[in-house]
Amino acid sequence: MSAYTPKERLLAVVHKQPVDKPPCICPGGMMNMVFQEIMEKSNYLWPEAHVDPEKMAGLAYALNEAGGFENYGVPFCMTVEAEAMGAKVNMGNLLSEPHVVESPLASSTRVDLLQPLDINSGRVKVVIEAIKLLKAKNTGVPIIGNLTGPVSIAGTLVDMSVLLKEYLKSPAQAEKLMEFIVANLIAFGQAQIEAGADAICISEPSGTGEILGPQRFRAFSVRYVNNVLDALEVPVKIVHICGALKSVYEIIQEFHCDVFSFDSIVPVQVIKQYIPDIIVMGNISTHALGTMSPDKVTSLVKSAMSKGADIIAPACGLSTTTPLINVQTMVAATKEKTTVN
Amino acid sequence: MKSKEELLKELSDCVVEMKDNLVGGVAKEYIEAGYPALDGITEGLVDGMQRTADLYEQEEYFIPELLICSDAMYNGLDVLRPHLEKTESREKHKVVIGVVEGDTHDIGKNLVRIMLEAAGYEMHDLGRDVALRSFVDKAKEIKADVIAMSTLMSTTMPGMSQVIEMLIAEGLRDKVKVIVGGAPISPTFAQKIGADGYSATAVEAVKLVNRLMGVESEKIGA
Numbered sequence: 213m214s215a216y217t218p219k220e221r222l223l224a225v226v227h228k229q230p231v232d233k234p235p236c237i238c239p240g241g242m243m244n245m246v247f248q249e250i251m252e253k254s255n256y257l258w259p260e261a262h263v264d265p266e267k268m269a270g271l272a273y274a275l276n277e278a279g280g281f282e283n284y285g286v287p288f289c290m291t292v293e294a295e296a297m298g299a300k301v302n303m304g305n306l307l308s309e310p311h312v313v314e315s316p317l318a319s320s321t322r323v324d325l326l327q328p329l330d331i332n333s334g335r336v337k338v339v340i341e342a343i344k345l346l347k348a349k350n351t352g353v354p355i356i357g358n359l360t361g362p363v364s365i366a367g368t369l370v371d372m373s374v375l376l377k378e379y380l381k382s383p384a385q386a387e388k389l390m391e392f393i394v395a396n397l398i399a400f401g402q403a404q405i406e407a408g409a410d411a412i413c414i415s416e417p418s419g420t421g422e423i424l425g426p427q428r429f430r431a432f433s434v435r436y437v438n439n440v441l442d443a444l445e446v447p448v449k450i451v452h453i454c455g456a457l458k459s460v461y462e463i464i465q466e467f468h469c470d471v472f473s474f475d476s477i478v479p480v481q482v483i484k485q486y487i488p489d490i491i492v493m494g495n496i497s498t499h500a501l502g503t504m505s506p507d508k509v510t511s512l513v514k515s516a517m518s519k520g521a522d523i524i525a526p527a528c529g530l531s532t533t534t535p536l537i538n539v540q541t542m543v544a545a546t547k548e549k550t551t552v553n
Numbered sequence: 554m555k556s557k558e559e560l561l562k563e564l565s566d567c568v569v570e571m572k573d574n575l576v577g578g579v580a581k582e583y584i585e586a587g588y589p590a591l592d593g594i595t596e597g598l599v600d601g602m603q604r605t606a607d608l609y610e611q612e613e614y615f616i617p618e619l620l621i622c623s624d625a626m627y628n629g630l631d632v633l634r635p636h637l638e639k640t641e642s643r644e645k646h647k648v649v650i651g652v653v654e655g656d657t658h659d660i661g662k663n664l665v666r667i668m669l670e671a672a673g674y675e676m677h678d679l680g681r682d683v684a685l686r687s688f689v690d691k692a693k694e695i696k697a698d699v700i701a702m703s704t705l706m707s708t709t710m711p712g713m714s715q716v717i718e719m720l721i722a723e724g725l726r727d728k729v730k731v732i733v734g735g736a737p738i739s740p741t742f743a744q745k746i747g748a749d750g751y752s753a754t755a756v757e758a759v760k761l762v763n764r765l766m767g768v769e770s771e772k773i774g775a
Contacts, residue, residue: 244708302682308655308708313682372660373620380571380617417705423660425615455736459612498707499739528737531707 217352218282219410225522226448226470226491234517236524236546237493239450239473240272240285241358242415243529244309249536250275251306258532259303262288262310265341272346276353279540283354283411284346287339290360290415293400294368296329296336297393307532312368320370320378320389329396331403340407347408356450357409359401362393362436363419369393372418379428390436398443411448413473414440420453421460429460434467441468450493454528461486476500476527480519493523496542502531506541513545557588561597564629568601569608571618573625580632590636598629602671606756616660619755623667646766649691650701651679653712658705661735664755665701672759674699685712689719692729699730699762707737714746730765734758 215232216224222235238245251257254274261267272284289310295301300314317325329336339357346355366389367375378386401412419433433453441449452473457464464472465487472490474483476497484492496512513524524546530539555563560583567576576598583593605622608614614622650666652659659681670676677695679687692700700720702713713733720726730749733742743751749765752758762768 304655304708307711309706311655311657311682311706313657368657372658373663376617376660377620377624380621418658423616425612425617428615428617499737499742502707528707531710531737533711 219352219354222283222354222411222523223447228491233546234522234524235282236513236543237283237354237356238281238285238526238529239283239356239358239411239413239415239452241287241413242290242360242364242417243285243358243413243452243473243526244288244532245281245283245285245530246271246275246288247530247532247534247536247539248307249534250278250280253278253536258288258306259310262303263335263338265338265345268338268342269345272342273349275539276351278536279543280536281539281543283356285356285358285413286342286346287335287358290364290417291368292335292339293329293360293393293397294365296334296400297326297365297369297396299368309532315369315371317370317389318374320366320375320386321382323389323392326369326392329400331399336400336403340403343404343407343409354410354448355408356411356413356448357401357404357407359397359412359414359440361414361416361419361433362390362397362440363424363433364415364417365393365397366390367418376423379424379432383431386432390432394436394439397440401440401444401446405444405446409446411450412441412444412446413450413452414469415452415454417454420455421457421463422455426459426463430463430466434463438466438468452528457483465490471523473525474527480516480521484520491522492520493525494521495527496524498526498528498531501526501538501542502534504538506537509538509541510545513542517546554586555582557583557586557592560586560588561593561600564593564597565601565604567629568598568622568625569604571621571625573621573628576625576629577632580629584633584636590633591638593633594630594637598626598633599671602626602668606668610754610756616664619664619667623664626667626671645673645675646698646762646768647675647677647695648699648701648762649677649679649688649695649697651683651688651703652681653702653704653709653716654682654684655709655712656704656706657681658735659703661705661755662701662703665703665734665752665758668755668759669701669762672763674762685716685719688716689723689725692720693723693725697729698766699732701732701734701758701762703733703735704738705736710737710742713748717747730762732758732761732765
């Protein structure tokens, strides 16, 4: 028997205390943790599980019960906040996740047209209720609540191309939109924490150094992610940035997070040099987890551990066609030298 | 009056320096001075876009810059194109491009469209969240040489393979080249689904399509 519950282990790693093995988690949100096989096994299916708290909680719970990740992570997409502020969302189907199909704003200057996120209605409420249900199970498994990064939300409220041009041409006006988003993210984050989230993960798929360049990465991504993080009181704060980080390695340490997560193209041993004070989480190829053999998954996990990953996680969530055996194998591989059934 | 070379340089600089509001005026001045529209495009605007692409590859410019530079190029093209002689618009290779169904992230796709357009390809942009069937129908309708598909979400990747299957089922697979791209896509994935090529960036995409079309020069030209 392990001396740690998964939650204790995650907290210990974040406090830089020695542990028996690295936690193996998948935060949820943009880094979706569920897939077809577990949906069918549990009979909690997409798209219903995006809009029903019992199904959302049930699906996250079922994955852990089946020998999957050592956490619960909700929601399973990155559209909850944008929808609550006025974007139109297509809920997808069993295999494809919800996505924004209509941005409410033609320009970032029209913040006045947005509606404030209401924590008592819609899918925002679904997520909060799901967290409460998971909390009530009192299982020792950490609950990770998720927020979509401010730049990524802005890029769905306004067409992303328009937003990027406005960042360059009229940054002062774009800032008003960013401040509106930050205030609403703080409200959503606080509600998730009150409901029982043990950790908050902010993912920025669009606010990356690759897309913005280093100056705007600092001026928009880092600044507004930090504004949200600073306002949240929670023991574990995770930040995930997509894509290559070459142009922004030096800037990553400016995030006010405990844990940093990154894409599979970023070498663990390289990023570690730039963020000695931050816990490093990642970065098992999402593609490999979806398509390759369990043997290959084991060797990827061993390799990430040997390179110094403190927490083992998929590099960028999971594809819905990922086989359960690969997730089970991934978790099992982090239990060094114990026999795998 | 300004010389042709001066005005070509100004057109090119307008693109590189993101002067999307001024480029139209320069293009007008160029035409009114009686210089040929084709040179204005190839040696002015497209030259500017090529320099922009270089700055992007050197990480001096990033995507916001690239987008405004391309706006400047298009604004200039709007003025110069109507003045092209009929014979100057040679038969172009046709490319159908879009983001596959289920995904709406289209920045990468837009950049590929812009760079291929600057390279002289006739672009048919289906937009984002494109029904898989539409790629095949459009390619058939316009007799496309290339289908270019992109996605940023791993959940929508299987759609690319379905488009290729549809092409095979309709006996069109050998008539059109298929290229794929987007963050979760890899060369291995492209190979696995039977695509003809993969490119990681918009600039690479031009080289890839040139290679597939047997266009020798890598230099961008209208």
